[in-house]
Amino acid sequence: MLTYSFDNVDVPLYEYIYKRIREDILNGTIPPGTRLPSKRTFAKNNGISTITIQNAYDQLISEGYITTSPRRGYFVADIKDIPGTPRTGSVNLEIKLPAERIFPCEVDLADNRTAPDNFPFSVWNRIIREIISTRGRDLMQPSFCAGVRELREAIASYLISFRGMLVDPNQIVVGAGTDYLYGLIIQLLGRERVVCLESPGYSKPEKVYRANSVRCCYAGVDENGIDIDDLRRTPADVVHLSPTHHFPSGVTMPVTRRYQILAWANEKDGRYIIEDDYDSEFRINGKPLTPLFGIDAGEKVIYINTFSKSLASTVRISYMILPEHLANKFYRMLSFYSCTVSNFEQYTLAEFIKKGYFEKHINRMRLYYSRKRRDILKCIAESSMSTFCEVVENDSGLHFLLKIKTDIRDEELTLAMASKGINLRPLSGYYLNGEEKDLHLFIINYSNLDVNDVKKAMDTIYEYITDFREII
Amino acid sequence: MLTYSFDNVDVPLYEYIYKRIREDILNGTIPPGTRLPSKRTFAKNNGISTITIQNAYDQLISEGYITTSPRRGYFVADIKDIPGTPRTGSVNLEIKLPAERIFPCEVDLADNRTAPDNFPFSVWNRIIREIISTRGRDLMQPSFCAGVRELREAIASYLISFRGMLVDPNQIVVGAGTDYLYGLIIQLLGRERVVCLESPGYSKPEKVYRANSVRCCYAGVDENGIDIDDLRRTPADVVHLSPTHHFPSGVTMPVTRRYQILAWANEKDGRYIIEDDYDSEFRINGKPLTPLFGIDAGEKVIYINTFSKSLASTVRISYMILPEHLANKFYRMLSFYSCTVSNFEQYTLAEFIKKGYFEKHINRMRLYYSRKRRDILKCIAESSMSTFCEVVENDSGLHFLLKIKTDIRDEELTLAMASKGINLRPLSGYYLNGEEKDLHLFIINYSNLDVNDVKKAMDTIYEYITDFREII
Numbered sequence: 001m002l003t004y005s006f007d008n009v010d011v012p013l014y015e016y017i018y019k020r021i022r023e024d025i026l027n028g029t030i031p032p033g034t035r036l037p038s039k040r041t042f043a044k045n046n047g048i049s050t051i052t053i054q055n056a057y058d059q060l061i062s063e064g065y066i067t068t069s070p071r072r073g074y075f076v077a078d079i080k081d082i083p084g085t086p087r088t089g090s091v092n093l094e095i096k097l098p099a100e101r102i103f104p105c106e107v108d109l110a111d112n113r114t115a116p117d118n119f120p121f122s123v124w125n126r127i128i129r130e131i132i133s134t135r136g137r138d139l140m141q142p143s144f145c146a147g148v149r150e151l152r153e154a155i156a157s158y159l160i161s162f163r164g165m166l167v168d169p170n171q172i173v174v175g176a177g178t179d180y181l182y183g184l185i186i187q188l189l190g191r192e193r194v195v196c197l198e199s200p201g202y203s204k205p206e207k208v209y210r211a212n213s214v215r216c217c218y219a220g221v222d223e224n225g226i227d228i229d230d231l232r233r234t235p236a237d238v239v240h241l242s243p244t245h246h247f248p249s250g251v252t253m254p255v256t257r258r259y260q261i262l263a264w265a266n267e268k269d270g271r272y273i274i275e276d277d278y279d280s281e282f283r284i285n286g287k288p289l290t291p292l293f294g295i296d297a298g299e300k301v302i303y304i305n306t307f308s309k310s311l312a313s314t315v316r317i318s319y320m321i322l323p324e325h326l327a328n329k330f331y332r333m334l335s336f337y338s339c340t341v342s343n344f345e346q347y348t349l350a351e352f353i354k355k356g357y358f359e360k361h362i363n364r365m366r367l368y369y370s371r372k373r374r375d376i377l378k379c380i381a382e383s384s385m386s387t388f389c390e391v392v393e394n395d396s397g398l399h400f401l402l403k404i405k406t407d408i409r410d411e412e413l414t415l416a417m418a419s420k421g422i423n424l425r426p427l428s429g430y431y432l433n434g435e436e437k438d439l440h441l442f443i444i445n446y447s448n449l450d451v452n453d454v455k456k457a458m459d460t461i462y463e464y465i466t467d468f469r470e471i472i
Numbered sequence: 473m474l475t476y477s478f479d480n481v482d483v484p485l486y487e488y489i490y491k492r493i494r495e496d497i498l499n500g501t502i503p504p505g506t507r508l509p510s511k512r513t514f515a516k517n518n519g520i521s522t523i524t525i526q527n528a529y530d531q532l533i534s535e536g537y538i539t540t541s542p543r544r545g546y547f548v549a550d551i552k553d554i555p556g557t558p559r560t561g562s563v564n565l566e567i568k569l570p571a572e573r574i575f576p577c578e579v580d581l582a583d584n585r586t587a588p589d590n591f592p593f594s595v596w597n598r599i600i601r602e603i604i605s606t607r608g609r610d611l612m613q614p615s616f617c618a619g620v621r622e623l624r625e626a627i628a629s630y631l632i633s634f635r636g637m638l639v640d641p642n643q644i645v646v647g648a649g650t651d652y653l654y655g656l657i658i659q660l661l662g663r664e665r666v667v668c669l670e671s672p673g674y675s676k677p678e679k680v681y682r683a684n685s686v687r688c689c690y691a692g693v694d695e696n697g698i699d700i701d702d703l704r705r706t707p708a709d710v711v712h713l714s715p716t717h718h719f720p721s722g723v724t725m726p727v728t729r730r731y732q733i734l735a736w737a738n739e740k741d742g743r744y745i746i747e748d749d750y751d752s753e754f755r756i757n758g759k760p761l762t763p764l765f766g767i768d769a770g771e772k773v774i775y776i777n778t779f780s781k782s783l784a785s786t787v788r789i790s791y792m793i794l795p796e797h798l799a800n801k802f803y804r805m806l807s808f809y810s811c812t813v814s815n816f817e818q819y820t821l822a823e824f825i826k827k828g829y830f831e832k833h834i835n836r837m838r839l840y841y842s843r844k845r846r847d848i849l850k851c852i853a854e855s856s857m858s859t860f861c862e863v864v865e866n867d868s869g870l871h872f873l874l875k876i877k878t879d880i881r882d883e884e885l886t887l888a889m890a891s892k893g894i895n896l897r898p899l900s901g902y903y904l905n906g907e908e909k910d911l912h913l914f915i916i917n918y919s920n921l922d923v924n925d926v927k928k929a930m931d932t933i934y935e936y937i938t939d940f941r942e943i944i
Contacts, residue, residue: 011835012842062727063636063762093796095642098617098807116612125604132597140588142785145570164535170567176648176788176812183655187683207808211659212684255534290535313614314815316648324565335570336679340648340812343786363483370484 006046013048014055021056025065025076032078036066106421107453112313112398112445118365119312123357124348131347143339143346146330147174147319151346154353155319162359163280165294165303171327176316176340178276178306182208184337185302185320188330189238189272196236198226200430202247205240205276218433221246225253228260238272239264243292244280245397248430248443252283258292265300273301279309279397281362282369299323307349309398310362317341317349369398372446379451383458388465398447401427404440406465416464422457478518485520486527493528497537497548504550508538578893579925584785584870587920590837591784595829596820603819615811615818618802619646619791623818626825627791634831635752637766637775643799648788648812650748650778654680656809657774657792660802661710661744668708670698672902674719677712677748690905693718697725700732710744711736715764716752717869720902720915724755730764737772745773751781751869753834754841771795779821781870782834789813789821841870844918851923855930860937870919873899876912878937888936894929 009016024030037045039053057074060066068074131139138148146152152169159165175181182205195209199218209216219230219239226241239261243253253261265271275292293303306318322330339346352358377391380402392401406413410426417424427441444454481488496502509517511525529546532538540546603611610620618624624641631637647653654677667681671690681688691702691711698713711733715725725733737743747764765775778790794802811818824830849863852874864873878885882898889896899913916926 011838091638091640093640093643093799095640095796095799096803097642098803113614114612116609119608119612121604121608125601128600128604129597132593132600136591136593137588140586140591140784140786142585166563168563168565168567170569171565176652176814177810179809180648180652180812191685204808211806213663312612314612316810316812316814324567327565327567331568331570334683336676337651338649338788340652340788342648342788342814342817344817345814366483 004046006048014052014059017048017053017056018059021060022063022065030076032076034076036074036076038073103418104421105418105423107457108423109449109454109457110423110425110443110445111448113448114309114312115368115448116312118368120357120361124352127348127351127355127357128344131344131351135347138347139343141343143341143343145335145337145339146170146172147339147341148343148346148350151350151353152319154350158353158358159321162362163294164290165321167321168327171321171324172319173322173327173330174317174319174339174341174346176318177308178278178304178318179204179208180340181304181318181320182274183212184330184334185274186212186214187334188322188326193237193270193272194235195274196231196234196239197432198241198246199432199435200248200427201432202242202276203430203432205274206432216432221249221251223251224257225251226257226261228257228264231261231264237268237270238274240274240276241292242276242278244277244289245283247278248399248401248425248427250392250399250401252289255289258289258295262292262296262298262300266298271300275301275303277303277305280305281310282366282397293321296323299325302326310358310365311349315345315349317345369447372449373400375451376444376446376449376454379454380458383455384462385458388462392441399443399445402442402444404442404461404465406440408465410438410440410442413461413464417457417461420460420464422460424457424461476518478520486524486531489520489525489528490531493532494535494537502548504548506548508546508548510545575890576893577890577895579929580895581921581926581929582895582897582915582917583920584917585920586781586784588784590840592829592833596824599820599823599827599829600816603816603823607819610819611815613815615813615815617807617809617811618642618644619811619813620815620818620822622826623822624791626822630825630830631793634834635766636762637793639793640799643793643796644791645794645799645802646789646791646811646813646818648790649780650750650776650790651676651680652812653776653790653792654746655684656802656806657746658684658686659806660794660798665709665742665744666707667746668703668706668711669904670713670718671904671907672720672899673904674714674748675902675904677746678904688904693721693723695723696729697723698729698733700729700736703733703736709740709742710746712746712748713764714748714750716749716761717755719750720871720873720899722864722871722873724761727761730761730767734764734768734770734772738770743772747773747775749775749777752777753782754838754869765793768795771797774798782830782837783821787817787821789817841919844921845872847923848916848918848921848926851926852930855927856934857930860934864913871915871917874914874916876914876933876937878912880937882910882912882914885933885936889929889933892932892936894932896929896933 004017004020039050039057042053043050057066061068065077066074067077149169151174152172155172156167156169159167173181173184175184186209191212191214194215194217196217196219197206198221200221206216217234217236219234220227225243225246226239231239243258245252261273265273273292277291291303293301301323303321304318307315308318380386380389380391388405390403390405392403410428414424414426425443426439427443428437428439431437476489476492511522511529515522515525529538533540537549538546539549621641623646624644627644628639628641631639645653645656647656658681663684663686666687666689668689668691669678670693672693678688689706689708691706692699697715697718698711703711715730717724733745737745745764749763763775765773773795775793776790779787780790852858852861852863860877862875862877864875882900886896886898897915898911899915900909900911903909
């Protein structure tokens with residue numbers, strides 16, 4: 001017994017022996033209670049030093065696989081008694097995963113993902129390959145807490161050319177997704193400040209704030225963006241906005257309102273504006289306005305943007321630009337954090353931007369999206385729904401609103417469509433303060449939509465709302 | 473004037489015209505006050521529709537580059553007056569970056585990075601290439617909040633084979649670095665619980681807790697790990713530990729103490745243990761003990777590990793394993809978070825583990841580190857310092873302690889060495905509770921150390937401490 005082959009052993013010998021014996025104990029080849037050969041016998045039989053066997057046995061003892069008593073020898077333990085014993089097989093706990101859709105979804109009119117085929121796989125692949133073969137040392141050098149210098153410089157020069165923003169690369173902090181950056185901002189500004197959110201609005205920031213024990217309040221949105229009077233009625237010191245393109249209404253904040261919001265921030269020390277510029281690259285008509293950050297003279301604006309919209313929702317790279325004093329605070333307080341984006345992707349993205357591929361990609365996508373938008377608008381106009389709906393156009397990025405002429409309550413229509421495999425999201429669902437309104441406005445996110453699917457969806461909605469009319 | 477070439481225009485025409493004019497305004501070719509041609513003239517001269525020119529002019533007006541007054545025409549504005557105007561050049565703010573070392577460092581005895589040449593670049597590169605060419609769809613599918621299933625399954629089966637841990641992949645949450653995971657744990661457990669840290673200990677977790685407004689307290693460490701009596705004297709409900717290999721002392725917590733700490737946790741509802749298993753793969757002598765997580769019957773232990781030590785410090789992939797009820801709480805409360813690791817790296821790592829490369833890499837590195845350790849210990853034993861120091865050996869991962877026989881205070885010796893380009897870190901610097909002790913114990917992190925550098929460092933220390941003796 002206990003004869004093992006010692007050819008091709010690529011781990012320390014004692015470890016190999018320990019492993020083989022453990023394996024045999026676990027699979028029952030050596031049953032519980034078996035007495036193992038003495039160290040000396042085992043060693044001699046296999047031409048191995050006693051110390052090696054001793055080490056292997058010691059390890060087995062320390063893990064409870066064998067027991068020993070002086071002068072009696074070594075005995076295999078009952079593995080059922082060993083806590084944490086490796087078992088084969090698997091474990092299935094009662095873990096309830098986040099709710100999936102109850103109905104399978106065939107057409108998702110609210111899908112905000114980027115279209116998978118549009119990702120520039122071949123260029124990306126080529127750049128990664130180059131980076132790995134030529135930049136090995138840099139790849140293994142821990143990234144600066146705010147991200148590697150090269151990427152921050154590439155972002156800064158992109159911002160100068162395409163967004164008219166002049167920033168010091170040291171103001172830029174790179175992180176794995178905007179959620180993560182919201183978390184850093186909370187740590188930077190402290191948890192005491194109340195944050196005001198736009199309602200209706202994007203619900204993610206609120207969830208992050210609440211999970212981090214930050215108090216939230218809400219201000220309404222009119223045709224020029226956040227309602228300043230509403231904001232003034234709140235106890236907020238921080239306001240979280242998307243002036244370039246409000247979600248979901250699509251409103252672009254005009255210059256006057258921008259100066260009003262800056263004025264609000266400048267009225268009191270410690271007030272800040274978080275400017276979420278998430279899809280500014282894809283304004284269809286006209287170039288985006290200069291961001292708030294660009295006209296802020298009082299160091300009040302924290303600018304956030306992401307490559308999730310412009311590149312792919314699964315590339316987790318976002319960045320924020322801090323005003324000078326907050327950049328200093330960041331380095332003073334939070335520089336112990338390691339950057340959350342891997343060096344491989346930081347250097348790849350830096351090259352992608354520097355070599356002009358990002359600009360090309362954006363231009364290609366802008367064209368793609370404007371055609372997509374045109375085709376989908378045409379499809380709606382030619383569909384049975386044309387007389388029962390109206391497209392609320394704005395110069396927004398990747399979605400528009402569809403006003404459906406019906407008396408059916410938003411919730412009912414949404415549920416009815418869900419049961420037919422169509423995901424329809426009412427604007428009313430985005431009121432963060434829980435207001436219940438039947439606006440009959442629905443969000444059409446077209447970045448990943450197929451024209452034929454839209455046609456199918458329009459027909460289904462048409463059928464439902466006309467049936468409803470007939471019943472009445 | 474205003475003659476532009478319209479060949480090779482790859483953006484919408486109005487945008488092209490807008491850009492050219494803006495460029496000419498910015499570089500002074502069209503000076504402020506200049507009257508622009510009327511839309512009709514411009515359109516006719518260039519064979520373009522008036523609408524296109526209208527759009528370009530509108531954009532210039534909205535950004536403030538030109539002004540218009542009815543029946544007078546369009547005039548170039550003074551760009552000095554335009555807030556946020558794009559400028560060429562750069563901006564350098566007064567941003568103070570985190571303190572660099574005051575003295576340049578030639579030999580870093582405390583360097584805890586992995587050696588750059590050891591990263592399996594070619595395999596990694598091949599897998600990324602394969603993933604990009606065959607898994608495009610998956611790469612573009614947003615990752616599940618806890619990470620892609622494939623990676624969590626790969627980690628689970630690795631843990632069964634090499635760590636004796638049986639876990640449900642749905643207990644595993646993948647994140648970009650342990651710092652990030654600490655942040656999630658805080659959100660999961662709430663900010664009200666006081667966290668007890670080991671002192672001396674690794675300072676990073678404390679910084680994360682404090683930046684997130686979590687109260688911290690400390691317990692001492694004896695030769696068996698955290699001092700339970702000390703822990704009992706604190707108001708802590710959560711304890712953060714590294715039982716496999718305490719940093720910096722290197723202590724491995726024996727089984728008895730493990731059960732004591734579990735007993736502490738089980739005495740009261742809401743008590744938890746955070747088990748940081750950061751370099752368990754690299755125990756030199758013997759296999760690591762089963763982690764606390766493996767012997768925890770009360771759902772008290774949150775296990776954390778990282779690929780930063782085992783693969784490369786710049787690959788930002790870590791994971792935590794939650795007990796069943798906390799996994800459920802995570803999905804209920806925090807599933808709105810997007811996973812912070814990019815899909816590209818999640819799928820690459822999953823393949824790397826599944827195909828056995830990770831195991832091979834670990835085995836190769838274990839051999840590499842044990843040789844490195846042996847060589848460095850030999851170098852110290854043969855150096856001038858041999859009679860003035862003692863290596864405090866333990867079975868620890870990638871560092872050991874060096875006791876220097878001297879009366880020189882730790883701080884003085886550290887500063888003196890720094891001025892000679894040697895980074896020496898005293899154990900006493902790791903007392904989180906600010907205790908000042910001169911232990912004459914220094915940390916030697918050998919994962920990235922060169923033997924010749926160690927020799928140089930030993931000679932320099934020798935010279936300094938013997939000079940000091942002579943002076944006395």
